[in-house]
Amino acid sequence: MANRKQFLSLIGGGAASFSIASLIRNGSEITNEVYNVNTFGAVGDGKTPSANAFQEAIDKAESDGGGVVLIPPGKYILEKTPLIGSNVHLKGSGPGTVLTGERTGNYQGAALISNKGQQASGYDGASGWSISNLAIDSPKTNGIVVTHASNVYISHIYGIEAFHHFIDTAGLNILCENLFLTGHSGTSTFQIDSLGNAQSIWDGQQAVSPNLDGTQTKNLILRSSIITATAGTEGNRPRHDTSIHFHGEVSEGIILSDLILGGAENGIYMDDGLSYSNMQISNITSYNHGRAIWFEESPIRQEQISIRGLIHQPEINADKAGEYCSITIYATDGLSLCGLQLKSPEDLPCKNAIELYSCSKAELSGIKAKGFGGTAILISDDLNRSDKKSNYIQIHGSIFEGFEYGLSKTSSHEDDEFIEWGNLFIDVKNQHKGTFKTLTTR
Numbered sequence: 001m002a003n004r005k006q007f008l009s010l011i012g013g014g015a016a017s018f019s020i021a022s023l024i025r026n027g028s029e030i031t032n033e034v035y036n037v038n039t040f041g042a043v044g045d046g047k048t049p050s051a052n053a054f055q056e057a058i059d060k061a062e063s064d065g066g067g068v069v070l071i072p073p074g075k076y077i078l079e080k081t082p083l084i085g086s087n088v089h090l091k092g093s094g095p096g097t098v099l100t101g102e103r104t105g106n107y108q109g110a111a112l113i114s115n116k117g118q119q120a121s122g123y124d125g126a127s128g129w130s131i132s133n134l135a136i137d138s139p140k141t142n143g144i145v146v147t148h149a150s151n152v153y154i155s156h157i158y159g160i161e162a163f164h165h166f167i168d169t170a171g172l173n174i175l176c177e178n179l180f181l182t183g184h185s186g187t188s189t190f191q192i193d194s195l196g197n198a199q200s201i202w203d204g205q206q207a208v209s210p211n212l213d214g215t216q217t218k219n220l221i222l223r224s225s226i227i228t229a230t231a232g233t234e235g236n237r238p239r240h241d242t243s244i245h246f247h248g249e250v251s252e253g254i255i256l257s258d259l260i261l262g263g264a265e266n267g268i269y270m271d272d273g274l275s276y277s278n279m280q281i282s283n284i285t286s287y288n289h290g291r292a293i294w295f296e297e298s299p300i301r302q303e304q305i306s307i308r309g310l311i312h313q314p315e316i317n318a319d320k321a322g323e324y325c326s327i328t329i330y331a332t333d334g335l336s337l338c339g340l341q342l343k344s345p346e347d348l349p350c351k352n353a354i355e356l357y358s359c360s361k362a363e364l365s366g367i368k369a370k371g372f373g374g375t376a377i378l379i380s381d382d383l384n385r386s387d388k389k390s391n392y393i394q395i396h397g398s399i400f401e402g403f404e405y406g407l408s409k410t411s412s413h414e415d416d417e418f419i420e421w422g423n424l425f426i427d428v429k430n431q432h433k434g435t436f437k438t439l440t441t442r
Contacts, residue, residue, distance in 0.1 A: 033061075033064065033067055034067065034068050034069075034070050035057045035058075035060055035061045035067055035068065035069045035070065036057070036069075036070045036072065037050065037053055037054050037057045037069060037070065037071050037072075037076075038053075038072055039057070040053040040054075040056040040057045040060075041053035041056070042054060042057075042071075042076055043074070043076075044071075044072065044073065044074015044075055044076050044097075044098075045074065045075070046074075046075035046077065046100075047077060048077060049077050049078075049079040049102070050076045050077055050078065050079075051077075051078040051079050051080045051081070051082055051204075052080075054069075054071075054076075054078065054082040055082050055083065057069045058082060058083070058084055058085055058088050058090070059085065061085070061088045062085030062086060062087065062088050065087065066086070066087025066088055066089075066128070067087075067088065067089070068089045068091050069088060069089065069090045069091065070091055070092075070093075071090065071091065071092040071093065071097045071099075071134060072093055072097065073093045073094075073096035073097055074096075074097065074098070075098040075099075075100065075137075076097075076098070076099050076100070077100060077101075077102055078099060078100070078101045078102070078112060078113070079101075079102045079204055080201075080202050080203055080204035081101075081110060081111045081112065081113065081114050081201035081202045081203070082113055082114075083114055083115055083116045083118070083126075083201070084113065084114070084115045084116065084126060084129045084131065085115075085116045085126050085129065086116070086126045086127050086128055086129060087127075087128045087129065088126075088129050089129065089130045089131075089132070090113070090129075090130070090131045090132070090134075091130075091131075091132050091133055091134075092132070092133040092134030092135075093133060093134075094133050094134075094156070094158075095134075095135045095158045096135075097133065097134040097135060098134070098135045098136075098137050098160075099112060099113070099134055099135070099136055099137070099138065100112075100136075100137050100138045100139075100140075100141075101138045101140055101141035101202070102140065103140045103141065103202060104204075104205060107140075107202075107206075107207065108139075108140050108141070108163050109140075109141065109142060109163050109164060109200070109207065110141055110142065110200045110201055110202040110207045111141065111142050111143075111144070111145035111147075111168075111199070111200065111201045111202070112136060112138050112141040112142060112143050112144065112145075112162075113131065113143070113144050113145070114144070114145040114146070114147055114199070114201050115129060115146065115147060115148075115149045115152075117147070117148045117149065118147055118148070118201060118208070118210040118211065119210060119211045120148040120211060121148070121211060121213055121215070122148065122213070122215055123148060123149065123150040123171060123172040123215065124148060125147060125148030125149045125150070125171070126149050127149060127150040127151045127152075128150075128151045129149070129151075129152060129153075130152065130153035130154065130155075131144060131153075131154055131157070132153070132154065132155045132156050132157070133155075133156045134156075134157065134158070135157075135158035135159075135160055136157065136158070136159055136160060136161070136162055136166055137160035137161050137183075138161060138162055138163070139161045139162070139163060140163055141162070141163055141202070142162055142163055142164045142165050142166075142168060143157075143159070143162045143165060143166040143167055143168070144157065144166070144167045144168070145167075145168045145169075145199050145201070146167075146168070146169040146170060146171040146174060147170055147171065147195065147199045147210045148170070148171065148195065148210065148211065148215055149171040149172070149174075150171055150172040150173050151172070151173045152169075152171055152173070152174045152175070153174075153175050153176075154167065154174070154175070154176045154177075154179070155175075155176070155177050155178045155179070156178045156179075156180075157179050157180070157181070158180045158181075158182075159179070159180065159181030159182060159183050159185065159189070159229060160183040160184075161183050161184050161185075162183075162184075162185045162186065163185075163186050164185065164186050164187050164188075164191075165185060165187065165188055165189060165190065165191045165245075166179075166181045166185055166189055166190065166229070167179070167181075167189075167190050167191070168191040168193050168198065168199060169191070169192055169193055169217045169220060170193045170194050170195045170199055170215055170216070170217055170248065171215075171217060171218075172217075172218050172219055173218075173219045174217065174219070174220045174221070175220075175221045176190075176220070176221065176222045176223070176225070177221075177222075177223050177224045177225065178224055178225060179222075179225035179226070179227065180225070180226050181225070181226070181227045181228070181229050182226060182227075182228050182229060182263075183229055183230070184229055184230050185229045187241055187242075187245070188241055188242045188243070188244065188245030188247070188264075188269070189227050189229040189242075189243050189244070189245075189264065190222065190227055190243065190244045190245070191244075191245045191247050192217050192220060192244070192245065192246050192247065192248055192251065192254065193217060193247045193248045194214055194215060194216040194217060194247070194248030194249050194250070194251065195210060195211065195212050195213055195214055195215040195216075196212060196214055196248075196249060197212060199212075214249060216248050216249065216250050216251045216252075217248050217251045217254075218251055218252055218253055219252075219253040220251075220253070220254050220255070221255045221257075222244070222255070222256050222257075222259070223255070223256070223257045223258050223259070224257075224258045224259075225258075225259055225260075226259075226260045227243045227244065227259060227260070227261050227262075228243070228260065228261065228262040228263045228287070229243070229263050229264070230263045241264060241265050241266065241269065242264050242265060242266040242267070242268070242269035242288075243261040243262070243263070243264045243266070243267050243268065243286075243288060244256065244259075244261070244267065244268045244269070245269050245270075245271075246268075246269065246270035246271065246274060246276060246295075247271055247274075248274065249273075249274055249275070250274070250275045250276075250300075251274075251275075251276050252276065252277045252278045252279075253278050253279075254276065254278070254279040254280070255279075255280045256268065256279075256280070256281045256282070256284070257280070257281070257282045257283050257284075258282075258283045259283070259284050259285070260284075260285045260287075261284065261285070261286045261287065261288055261292075262286065262287035262288055262315070263287075263288070264288050264290075265288065265289070265290040266288055266290045266291045266292075266293075266294050267284070267286035267288040267290075267291065267292040267293060267312070268281065268284075268292070268293045268294070269291075269293075269294045269295075269296075270294070270295040270296055271296055272296035272297050272298060273296075273297075273298050273299065273300075274296075274298055274300075275298055275300035275301075275302065276295075276302050276305070277302060277303040277304055277305075278303070278304050279302075279304070279305045279306070280306045280308075281293070281305075281306065281307045281308070281310070282306075282307070282308045282309050282310075283308075283309045283310075284309070284310045284311070285310075285311045286310065286311065286312045286313075286314070287313065287314060287315055288312075288314055288315075289314045289315045290314070290325075291312075291325050291326060291327065291328055292310060292312035292314075292326050292327060292342075293307065293310075293326075293327045293328070293329070294325075294327075294328045294329075295328065295329045295330055295332070296330060297330040297331060297357070298330060298331050300331075301331045301332065301333050302329075302330075302331060302332040302333070303332070303333050303334055304333075304334040305329070305332050305334070305335050305336070306335075306336040306338075307327070307336065307337050307338070307340070308336070308337075308338045308339050309338075309339045309340075310327075310339070310340045310341070310342075311340075311341045312326045312327075312340075312341070312342050312343070313341075313343045314344075314345060315345075324344040324345065324350035324351055324371070324374075325350070325351050325352050325353065325354075325355055326340075326342040326344075326353045326354060326369070327340070327342070327353070327354045327355070328354075328355040328357075329355070329356055329357070329359060330357045330358060330359075331357065331358045331359065331388060332356075332359045332360075332362070333359075333360050333361055334361050334362075335356070335359050335361070335362040335363070336362070336363050337354070337362070337363070337364045337365075337367065338363075338364075338365050338366050338367075339365075339366040339367075340354075340366070340367045340368070340369075341368045341369075342354070342367070342368070342369040342370070342371075343369070343370045343371075344370065344371040344372055344374075350371040350372055350373055350374040350403075351374045351375075352374050352375045352376070352377070352378040352408075353369040353371055353374070353375070353376050353377065353400075353403070354367070354369070354376070354377045354378070355378045355380070356377070356378070356379050356380070356390060356393070357380050357381070357388075357390070358380075358381055358388035358389060358390055359379075359390055359393065360389070360390065360391050360392050360393070361392045362392070362393045362394070363393075363394050364377065364393070364394070364395045364396075364398065365394075365395075365396050365397045365398065366397055366398065367395075367398040367399070367400075368398065368399045369398075369399070369400050369401070369403070370400075370401045370402050371401075371402050371403045372402055372403075373402075373403065373404050374403055374404055374405075375403055375404060375405040375406075375407070375408040375433070376400035376403045376405070376406050376407065376426075376428065377395060377400075377406070377407050377408070378408045378410070379393060379407070379408070379409045379410070379419060380409070380410040381410070390409075390419070391418050391419075392418050393418070393419045393420070394419075394420045394421070395407065395419070395420070395421040395422075395424070396420075396421060396422050396423045396424065397423050397424075398423075398424050398425075399424070399425045399426075399427075400424070400425070400426050400427065400428055401427045401428070402427070402428065403428040403429075404428065404429050404430065405428060405429070405430045405431075405432060405433045406424065406426040406428045406430070406431050406432060407419075407421060407431065407432040407433070408432065408433040408434055409432070409433070409434035410434055
């Protein structure tokens with residue numbers, strides 16, 4: 001623990017300069033000892049199994065009340081999954097510290113690194129731990145897996161290769177920043193998950209599943225990162241699908257900000273049947289050749305989602321000609337889209353820039369969309385269910401160019417449909433398509 005003088009030196013002149021992250025980054029100054037994995041027998045020669053040495057260093061730090069486990073430069077082979085304990089900060093020396101996992105037989109997958117408390121319930125696993133300043137180059141394994149954990153900090157991770165995901169979360173109060181995931185991952189690069197059917201670890205002989213009690217990811221911040229891991233398959237590896245993947249069943253309190261996304265089919269993708277609420281997405285640049293954001297249909301309505309400051313200019317992909325969309329969102333109450341710049345690949349016909357299905361209480365403003373054919377904003381209901389309707393939607397202060405239609409409304413419902421638009425510059429063939437019960441220009 002830090003003494004009073006060390007603590008005051010960290011917070012400087014006032015509380016405004018203090019943060020948990022600063023304590024973690026300066027962990028070597030506020031703990032009594034640094035636990036060097038080399039001292040416990042780890043060898044960064046790219047061939048010596050070192051997982052046991054990592055675990056011994058972690059266990060020693062935890063038993064002493066917490067501390068920094070230092071990984072010097074080198075390539076370390078982890079033949080099983082080290083588990084980080086509470087108040088332990090696993091810290092490499094930058095991209096020169098490379099971790100790779102080995103698996104017996106033909107098995108591929110399971111966590112490269114995870115945390116203690118695999119069989120815990122809820123968020124009763126290890127807490128107050130961090131991992132930072134290292135590279136993951138591990139084609140046979142997944143990367144960092146957060147399981148039943150709380151108060152977790154992940155930063156300065158360099159993603160070179162991973163079997164499925166570089167990072168997979170199922171925990172509480174997670175801060176991820178300064179990630180450079182630019183290599184190759186088999187499926188989604190960063191996965192926001194719940195404990196339903198994954199997050200296994202490797203005990204040296206076999207994969208071991210955690211307590212799959214459905215614990216969700218709650219209160220997660222992902223910011224200031226570059227997530228452009230490339231698409232493609234190698235052998236029987238699964239197909240890469242998205243930069244950020246919402247895979248957990250029910251989650252809330254998600255902030256995604258200041259990100260560059262690319263290299264995958266979609267930028268941010270949510271599986272069907274999920275429920276998310278209180279989500280903020282801001283300052284995103286997407287080069288993904290499919291959608292920038294795609295939230296699939298769900299029987300449970302999403303609530304309070306804000307998307308502000310997004311640029312989507314996808315890479316040209318001939319296979320997607322005529323199918324281009326920027327944003328597709330289903331069944332959301334309280335949706336805000338503001339300050340978006342959306343542009344389909346030059347001279348390739350597109351479908352729609354923004355698709356809203358059964359959304360209500362939505363405001364769209366400051367949108368600049370350019371396409372070649374298709375519709376700038378499509379609003380539609382779920383025609384198979386009478387309780388899923390689009391209503392109370394306001395569109396204003398936006399510019400649409402080159403589309404066949406500026407606005408299009410598709411619905412079989414006659415009542416309670418209110419769509420208002422005004423202050424639009426629409427340089428398209430047709431201003432709108434479909435029947436609007438309330439259509440107001442200002």
